Amino acid sequence: MDKSFAFLKTNNQPNRILSRALGKLLDKGLVSAVMAPGITNGSDLPMPVLFTRDEAMESCIPLAPAAGVSAAVQAARIGRKVKDKRVAVVLKPCEVRGVIELAKLNQTSLESLAIISMECPGRMENDAYLAKLSASPDLPDLYLNDSSLQDQASSTCLSCDAFEPQGADITIHLFGLPVMEHIGISGMTAIGNELIEAMDLEKPGAAYDQREAMARLREKRGRAKEELFQKTGEILKNPDQYLEVLGNCLGCFNCRTACPLCYCRECVCARESFDRDLDDVSNRAKKTGQARMPAGLSMFHMTRMVHMSHACVGCGQCSSYCPSKIPVADLFRTMGQQVQNTLDYSPGRDPEEPIPYLRFKTEAGS
Amino acid sequence: MTENASSLIKHTALMRPDGHAADFCLGCGTCAAGCPMTGIDGFDPRKIVRMAMLGRDEQLAASSLPWLCTLCGRCENACPMGINIVGLIRSARGLTEKDKTPTAIRKGLEMLLETGNILGLPEEDFGFIITDVAEELNEQPGFEDFTVPLEKKDARLLCTLHNKLVNIQNEDLIHWWKIFHLADESWTLPARNWEGVNWGLFSGEDQVLKVAVDNIVQNMERLDARHLMYPE
Amino acid sequence: MSKPGRFVVAGAGISGVRASLDLAETGHEVVLLDTAPVSGGILLALDRQFPNDHCGMCRMLPMLDRDQSKYFCMRLGMFHKNVTFMPNTEIKEIGGGPGDLKVLLQSWSAKVDPDLCNGCGDCLEVCPVSLPDDLADSLSLRKAIFKPGPNTSPSTLAIDPDSCILCGKCKEVCQTGAITLGPDYEQTLEEKVTAVIMATGVEYFDPGDASMYGYGKYADVITSLAFERMLSSSGPTQGRILRPSDGAPAENIAWIQCVGSRNLRLGADHCSGACCMFALKQAGLSMEKGSRPTIFYMDMRTFGRDWQKYLDRASSSGLRLVRCRPHSLEARNGGGLMLSYSPVPGELIDEHFDLVVLSVGRAPGWKGPDFSDQDGVLVTGGSKRLLDISRSLVSASSVSFRAAMISGSPVQAEQGDSITSQRVKVKSKVLVVGGGPAGLSASLALAGQGISVVIVEKNDFLGGNVSQISDAEARERIRELVRDAEKNQDIEILLKSRPMEFSGTTGNFQTHVLDQQNKGPIIEHGAVILASGGSQSTLPASLVHPKVMTVFDLHRRLDDPEIKEKDLNCLVFIQCFETRTKEKNYCSRLCCPTALRSVEKIRSTHPESRIIFFYRDIMTPGDLEHLYTRARELGAIFIPYQTDIPPKLILEKEQVVVEGFDPYLGEEVKFKADLVGLGSGLGPGSGHELAELFGIRVDREGFLIEADPKWRPVDSGREGIFICGLARNPVSLDEAVDEGRAAAQRAMRLVYNPQARMSVSTARIRPALCSMCGLCWTVCPYFARYPGSKGAMEVDPLACQGCGACVAICPNHASVLEVQGD
């Protein structure tokens, strides 16, 4: 499919203008709903909001530099339930990967979803965002144009070089563009092109060359990622350091709740079989002189790694949710990378790519 | 050419006592692997058998293939299908036009028919050679009274001779004559048609084969010998 | 319903074991005996078997009533609660009539009490007698007291009465007092049984007896059986391939095929039917160990469905194949042997090999009295024909069914049981798709046991390809099957119909059968037998010519009076015509025998006509070899060709010319043919469609694939669905009938009891935890999962075998294994 690149004039309000463009999809009946980050009563934190009337789109912040939760789970819920209608979902690239991965696990269907994603400048941690927002109400727009603000993104985003969406129907182009004048929009699929037609965009006179901006960013974030993996890798390999990092775990299981890929209805780790026998703890205490009473947390983290590391899309929500500031995402992404490399697997890359542990079927012989 | 002739050789092979015609050939190559001649001037027993099966009698008869064979029988001995390969080759030789058979054999055969031996040795010359060798033996102690029982009637044993013994290796006669003498054997040598080598067998010419056999039979009957010693 | 029957099965090789298990699984009692001290037969010596180089013998264990047989590797022996194994036993006499046989058994003392012997092996150290080990085919020595199988269980030793000198040393060292060397006792025992199955196996040719290839003279010439032990890590060389003469690694290895078979001088006008594959397997395994194998062969008999592909794999991984029979060999200075062979006319090669393996032929072997003519005595396995494993099992299942039918009344459903296994209600009805020989024989077998059958046939007649069969006897047999089926009240026949929708779980399937008006009943049934058959391949349009036809059509045409009287100067057969090649890479098995049978027919009317065969490998396994010999005797000429230079057909208006290359002459040959028969093979019918409907596997060519090509030949892999006949693989009429019965036997075991027992350990879903991700569905190798209507996956209780793959893949442990009883 040829990309159809077009411009949207932003008039210093890229979020608002883009919201209106999305509203046209509703207005023209091309989609029955739009799910995008937005503000609802009670909080300034952008959360996935389902819009069904274009006039309501005023509260939409499609390019919000924060995400209260991963919208992948919500998009997946729509995909699973909605049949014979189309819903546009605005997702960050990591969320798109999450939805694709969930589709492989039969947790959603991509059929009714029109996925709109963007070249992602990253999201800020929720508290940092809210603090900044109170001083600067235009933060969602300013953030797009200000690399020093973007440098305040979450550590996960700063070390993410998968910022270009894969598998979306529409991509919103930001990098290397004067976003306060206009942003780029291109359709990646037939559906995407069909929707773009309805947005009344201007066709490009001369396209911007994004390559340099992208390469710079990729280099910068890629380096940060390597450094992070290096650093975290060292921690992981050293039981003492690992214990120190994980030692603060309260057992709240927020990381699990936040994870878009943890699709089980009830986590296996919540079950009795994961409770440490008191005898175990006391035996250990006898051996080493001490043993922590709320047992089995290392088993919890290990099990989650066993189950999820091949599927980790690197959204960082687990870290954001951790009350003890444990860099869960760093650990997961580092481990995920190693496991994914071994299994030659990239989560969310392609809906047709089978879950690696099912691939044995294609193998013959020894 | 398209293949359509029927095969004479096949019929010849079918007449063999064991009845195993070349038809059984699997083409397995056991014969060729055991044959001392395989590869020499394109020789291969499989090829001969196949030509016979395809009825290419004339082509086979006109080729040198049948004459390259030593008739040693290693092929036949190993053939898992029990094919009478030697017999087949002999039959093929029999089809060769007379002027195409190897000269030495041709000449020998003519002599055999003419004189009863392959050398073409006249009867008096044969008698002379035998007497001469006997005299030589008389010089050895203990054999002074030895004489060759030429044309002796009622002997127990009639001996035929390989022509080599008469021609170039006649001192070899002495060895068995000595044994016979010491054993007091009752034996005889025919004065004519003493030839023990039947080139009719090699040449595939049944009528010559028969002539040579008849010669011996007549000698046996003429001299009333009871047993035959046949050195070939 | 009558009482379960009691049977004697003589011979505890693979056929005997299969027959015993079949009878035992349907509630009968079996006395399984063998003259050997252990069960297992020849397979004890074979670690891996073609066509996949795997073991997997355990897969033939019961799938349902599994708690009745111990969870064991089958190499340890065979254990089933309904089977009594009697080692060291033979049949002395059989009296009475079918259904009421009196069998006199004679057992002799093993001299070692299996209850006391713990297999410690102290006695092996002291026994002074050493003799060649039969198991390793004389490759190594054993003592007079010995371990009769490499890993049989119980790990008892046995004393060979022929070589024991009664010195008593073993008895002295035995700490458990297991050894009795007293006077030989023999025990006779009379069994009253319904029927006797003779599964007495085969004998291997002893190349020493015929002084072949220096066997017995040169240590580095060994038999294929000895090589098998050499490959085994429990064998005399621990799996290393060594020259017996000096223990040096054997790198160059030659296999010589057809030693003791296909040899008229030895009176062996038969093919052993398995040695080609056996050699391919051995050569392949030896390559894995770094050897360079060469196989000397005449015809590479890859006549099983997947065998040609097996050959292709071996060739592409470096196996050298040389088409010729070596003449002889000689020992070489410094070890090894010099082999003389001539691969092409005029070329004589002496090649050095470290090891020469003689692929020794087999012949039916039974030294005891022959009871096979007696009523109530049935013969199976290699003792009947020379079969590979898969065919032996099919034959054994078929025979066991016939044996069960002798009792004349249906098998009784098994009632209560001490083991608290859960049961599932099943429908006592079987759906048979296809009304050809396989389907009919399956239906009749089931109906004979009181199971109701529905036959669904797409044509408006039963009998399958009967009109295509020219053999009058075969036609009559099929007509008889049709007549029997039509008048059997337990068989419902739906003509011009096809199955369209299929659902349900094992034992409780529903199939909607539609006729040509798209109307028809929904049939509820416990099992399905797919016998949809196949047909001969059609020739390409470019070959449409009145003188060119398939070998099958030609064979039929020879009966036409017109042809009989016609002048036929020359007939040409081209075998493997566009088969055993990339597009259709299997042997159809029937083209060679059919074409060869035509030779006799031609000769009866045309004694002088020329008959030419262009062939790649003549496929006449077993007794069929005689057809080949006979055709040669009748003057047919056989010209081998290679796939890169196939014979050319030149079609002209009035005539057909066949051009080819004769490798023996080294020349082009050309024949004006009055008739040309093409061995273009057979193909499956609606394989792909059926596979899709019933959710089973199908191969590229459209043949339905079995769960395991050796051990479960008529199981589809999805429990309750069985496959047989031409839909599964090219077969002869006899084989189709056997496969039909074998499939019936497998279906029977599932539905004979309206309360089928589940496997001891099966998976269960905890619905509240299931996220329906479907991972378990995908990993389940038995198709025992399906998405349920209640928002959770569900388990097909009879299909689940408790392998636990679902448990391991489910991140949430929504899938759990449950073990019933103990």
Next chain:
Amino acid sequence: MEQTTQQTDLVKTEQTDFDKEFHPNIVALVCNWCTYTAADLAGVTRLKYPAEIRMIRLMCTGMIDPRFIVESFLRGADGVFIGGCHPGDCHYINGNLKARLRIGGLKALLQGMGIEPQRLALHWIGASEGTEFQKQVKDFVEGIRELGPSGFGVYDSI
């Protein structure tokens, strides 16, 4: 009398050596059909293999939940040895192939956690391969002995 004392001393010395040597905790997960049979065969043919292994018989290696392995390490195992049927020999068709894939991923994970991949081994050992079982187990235990204690058990303290 003197001789007896000497013998006792000898035994004592041996024991001391034995004690000095590191005795790893090895968990062996073996499939019922092939490797267990091989282990059994090794037993009845009196092939000695290291006493350090604790064998757990499973129906199939395909049913090994990686959690078992992780838990083994967390509870102080120094090595986990898995033995299954050769590819194609699996009683359950392909359980062993599933195991291989899963264990491949787990190895990467363990390596990331500082557990040497050699501490987790998967071997195909057929039913008739008693000597192979002995050899593989011996080699494995020796390998672990050289590596020393895993130290991973300490994680379980949280």
